[in-house]
Amino acid sequence: MHKYLRAVGFSKIKNRKELQALIVKAVQKASEKSYTTVYDDSLYAEYHAEFGDRIGLCIRGEYDEENKFIYDYYFPYLRSDQITTMEDISVERQVEKISYAGIVDDLKMGLSLIFYLQNIITYMKLSNADRLPIRGTALTLTGLSDSGKILLPIIKDANDIRKEQNYNNRKSRMIAAAKKGDEDAIENLTLEDMDTYSTISKRILSEDVFSLVDTSLMPYGVECDLYSILGEIKYCDKVMNSITKEEVYIMTLNVNDILIDVCINKQDLLGEPELGRRFKGVIWLQGRIHYPEEA
Numbered sequence: 305m306h307k308y309l310r311a312v313g314f315s316k317i318k319n320r321k322e323l324q325a326l327i328v329k330a331v332q333k334a335s336e337k338s339y340t341t342v343y344d345d346s347l348y349a350e351y352h353a354e355f356g357d358r359i360g361l362c363i364r365g366e367y368d369e370e371n372k373f374i375y376d377y378y379f380p381y382l383r384s385d386q387i388t389t390m391e392d393i394s395v396e397r398q399v400e401k402i403s404y405a406g407i408v409d410d411l412k413m414g415l416s417l418i419f420y421l422q423n424i425i426t427y428m429k430l431s432n433a434d435r436l437p438i439r440g441t442a443l444t445l446t447g448l449s450d451s452g453k454i455l456l457p458i459i460k461d462a463n464d465i466r467k468e469q470n471y472n473n474r475k476s477r478m479i480a481a482a483k484k485g486d487e488d489a490i491e492n493l494t495l496e497d498m499d500t501y502s503t504i505s506k507r508i509l510s511e512d513v514f515s516l517v518d519t520s521l522m523p524y525g526v527e528c529d530l531y532s533i534l535g536e537i538k539y540c541d542k543v544m545n546s547i548t549k550e551e552v553y554i555m556t557l558n559v560n561d562i563l564i565d566v567c568i569n570k571q572d573l574l575g576e577p578e579l580g581r582r583f584k585g586v587i588w589l590q591g592r593i594h595y596p597e598e599a
Contacts, residue, residue: 308588310569311448312359312380313545313552327378329353329547330361338425340432342366348402349373350425356543358383358554359567362422364402377401380448381422381590382554384565388445392437393593395427405529406591408443409483410562417521418528419445419591426595442594447533449568452585454575457536458518468518472561514584519559524586533566534584535559540577542570553577564589 305317317323334351342348347367354360360383365376394407404421421427430436460468475496481489504516517534524532535557543552551570555577556563566587577583 306379308448308450309380310572311450311552311567312361312382313356313548313550313569314380315550315569315571316548326361326547327363327375330355330363330378331373331375334363338423340425340428342402342428348425348428350423352381354383355547356545356552357541358565359543359545359552364424377403379420382446382448382565382567383422383592384444384446386444386556386563386565387442387594388562388564388591389443390440391443392439393441393443393591394437395421395593406443406593408591415521417445417531417589419589420529422590422592423595427593430595438595444592444594445562445564446590446592447531447564447566447587448590449566449572449585449587451572452568452574452583454573454577455514455534455582455584457580457582458515514582519557519582521559529589531587531589532585533557533559533564533587534582535564535566537577537579537581537583538563540579555583557583 305323309315309317314326317326330353331351334353336352338350340348349365349367351363352360353363360381361378362381363375363378365374367373389408389410391408391410395404396407397404402424404424404427406419406421407416408419409416430438475493478489478493482493507516514534519536520532520534522532524530537555538558539556541554543554544550545552552567553570553573554565554567556565566583568585
């Protein structure tokens, strides 16, 4: 079973027979179908079936010579309409199957984010037509979690919020300059990191780490698209899976000044999510690139 199947409300799928029945149902009720050619003559298909508002399963496979669909693999997904970033994106195919990972360098985060690409058919069509890369595309990031907890917020007044925004804007400009080879920007970033480390090292002796760190996003484990996340809840909605009737939370999180939608099964979340509180957990990061062909 897919580890994050429970995140979209399928926690009770226990064996291969139940999973196969779910896959057949997903193909039959798919609301979105996409096709492209692979290996010059084979037809590859991608089916998206929604089992609740913005949550569902994607089934991928190809058609044989008798026009019969041969299932390859599946994954659960969360959709979102909001734009996370407009930075340039690189895409690479993964080794074991026809799937792709995307990489984006976001100046607000200060690191490269690797995500699992949701809409590979459009990318494959553009690649086959030799129309890549396309600059200026938008990216929507979402995450699935199988465990998490709610933390209380850090109290901030208007002055604290303004200082934080000014700091984030200034750091983004310095990172952009550093990427272009500006030695002064590189030196300033290094000194700021040293000052931050020194300040936290002193305060951690008498304060809790989560009162010092407001939000964070860090790689988790050995898989490149898993992240440990701490984000402020900006919006929260409860959605019911139409098949299992399980309830899941969909939260819009502010993480280092970017927005990511995260989905988690209600029974896997410790605490009550509310606006202003924070979510802490591990997410499987997915991304949807908005190409002109999908507009």
